Amino acid sequence: MKVAVIGSQWGDEGKGKVVDFLADGKDIVARYSGGPNAGHTIVIDGKKFILHLIPSGIFRKDTVCVMGNGMAVDPESLIKEIEDLRGEGIYVGENLLVSESAHVIMPYNRLLDSLNEKIKGSKQIGTTRKGIGPTYADKASRIGIRMGDLIREDVLKEKLEFILKIKNLLIKEFFGEKGFSFNELFEKALSWGERLKPFITNTTSYMKKAVIEGKSILYEGAQGTMLDIDHGTYPYVTSSNPTVGGIMTGLGVPPGAIDEVVAVVKAYTTRVGGGAFPTEEKGEFGCMLREKGGEYGATTGRPRRCGWLDLVVLKYAAWINGFTKIAVTKLDVLDGFEKIKVCIAYEIDGERTEEFPLNYSDLIRAKPVYLELDGWKKPVKGVRKKEDLPKEALNYVNFIADNMNAELLLVSTGANREHTVMFS
Numbered sequence: 001m002k003v004a005v006i007g008s009q010w011g012d013e014g015k016g017k018v019v020d021f022l023a024d025g026k027d028i029v030a031r032y033s034g035g036p037n038a039g040h041t042i043v044i045d046g047k048k049f050i051l052h053l054i055p056s057g058i059f060r061k062d063t064v065c066v067m068g069n070g071m072a073v074d075p076e077s078l079i080k081e082i083e084d085l086r087g088e089g090i091y092v093g094e095n096l097l098v099s100e101s102a103h104v105i106m107p108y109n110r111l112l113d114s115l116n117e118k119i120k121g122s123k124q125i126g127t128t129r130k131g132i133g134p135t136y137a138d139k140a141s142r143i144g145i146r147m148g149d150l151i152r153e154d155v156l157k158e159k160l161e162f163i164l165k166i167k168n169l170l171i172k173e174f175f176g177e178k179g180f181s182f183n184e185l186f187e188k189a190l191s192w193g194e195r196l197k198p199f200i201t202n203t204t205s206y207m208k209k210a211v212i213e214g215k216s217i218l219y220e221g222a223q224g225t226m227l228d229i230d231h232g233t234y235p236y237v238t239s240s241n242p243t244v245g246g247i248m249t250g251l252g253v254p255p256g257a258i259d260e261v262v263a264v265v266k267a268y269t270t271r272v273g274g275g276a277f278p279t280e281e282k283g284e285f286g287c288m289l290r291e292k293g294g295e296y297g298a299t300t301g302r303p304r305r306c307g308w309l310d311l312v313v314l315k316y317a318a319w320i321n322g323f324t325k326i327a328v329t330k331l332d333v334l335d336g337f338e339k340i341k342v343c344i345a346y347e348i349d350g351e352r353t354e355e356f357p358l359n360y361s362d363l364i365r366a367k368p369v370y371l372e373l374d375g376w377k378k379p380v381k382g383v384r385k386k387e388d389l390p391k392e393a394l395n396y397v398n399f400i401a402d403n404m405n406a407e408l409l410l411v412s413t414g415a416n417r418e419h420t421v422m423f424s
């Protein structure tokens with residue numbers, strides 16, 4: 001079975017928890033997009049791990065983790081992640097493969113990410129400042145450095161000499177900042193190559209063989225549908241394709257290599273960074289949700305903006321990704337609420353619509369139309385069996401599944417691996 005696990009909202013839906021849970025017994029977990037802007041949290045026996053680049057299958061013995069060509073990799077952050085995991089006794093060796101075609105986040109791209117944000121002033125995207133935008137821009141401009149270049153000294157030298165001229169011009173002349181020394185950067189890049197050489201390989205050919213041999217595969221999404229550069233709330237998006245199409249371009253597998261597409265749906269909505277968010281609760285209720293849900297960024301520590309579930313978003317995401325199943329997370333955070341609100345439509349200048357507006361200037365005028373459902377009295381926190389879920393909670397998750405025209409796969413009732421109820 002080859003299953004995709006994709007964020008259906010604005011990221012941080014609990015993909016790490018769901019992927020780690022489903023990875024049990026799987027041959028491969030492969031990431032296809034994004035970079036260290038992601039923060040995927042996994043809690044095993046009360047111990048918390050946050051992964052940024054390494055796929056969430058790394059805690060499963062016998063599972064191979066693949067970082068695909070669609071990713072943007074910061075070598076320093078990857079080396080640190082490998083060392084940190086090893087320090088915790090987690091094995092990282094031939095079970096990790098990094099695509100030679102994945103793009104390298106160079107230090108100048110991290111700096112340019114911050115400088116670009118600064119210049120935007122009040123129109124800031126609120127990026128993670130990990131260098132994502134400038135790195136994907138280099139990829140599209142065909143001046144990017146790829147992971148395989150780090151282990152080919154001649155190629156690296158030629159590419160870096162050329163690129164650094166452009167980057168230093170921009171950094172020094174336009175932004176008035178200190179540029180980068182070629183020698184220092186070249187040496188640094190070679191040392192990354194040396195450290196990461198055992199992992200760098202042709203992952204496209206590895207995935208091809210795995211698919212042909214019928215291996216079980218999980219495709220791990222990063223970010224979320226509404227942060228997709230094509231389908232999200234542009235320009236307040238990331239610079240990659242977290243949606244289903246990203247799997248094919250980001251790993252080099254054909255559409256037939258995806259059997260199921262699972263949506264990870266947080267039981268309410270959050271967003272970190274700038275941009276439209278129709279169901280956002282800016283007052284006391286939003287703060288309460290943030291505290292109850294521990295909604296602080298796993299990568300930047302920033303407080304996440306919080307609000308009610310948005311079915312306009314979820315139905316749109318269901319179409320874009322072709323979701324066949326859903327995994328509802330953080331249901332326990334809604335414990336104790338008398339009533340639960342769900343946005344079923346938007347009103348834009350008095351006109352009601354259930355269609356997600358693609359034009360950003362329409363989107364910011366969208367007012368949510370709510371339906372109220374009954375909350376549940378008995379807490380769901382930590383529940384592991386379907387029979388132990390109160391009927392109102394079951395009603396809520398089934399209502400979401402029906403509206404998304406997908407089957408309910410699982411419900412997560414706590415951050416721990418075991419706090420999971422399987423449905424199918």
Ligand code: GDP
Binds near residue numbers: 012294332414416
């Ligand atoms: P990801 O980026 O989609 O992997 O999600 P994050 O790890 O950034 O954010 C999800 C947060 O919710 C993390 O702190 C998880 O440990 C936590 N979490 C995941 N599932 C549940 C759940 O069912 N209940 C609760 N209370 N927390 C959860």
Ligand code: IMO
Binds near residue numbers: 129
């Ligand atoms: P995971 O995988 C939530 C957001 C940033 C910003 C925008 C662009 O943990 O769900 P970028 O650094 O990518 O250029 O920032 O995208 N963002 C995320 N928000 N979860 C993520 O990843 C995110 N990755 C990027 O906050 O608004």
Ligand code: MG
Binds near residue numbers: 011012039040299
């Ligand atoms: Mg996250």
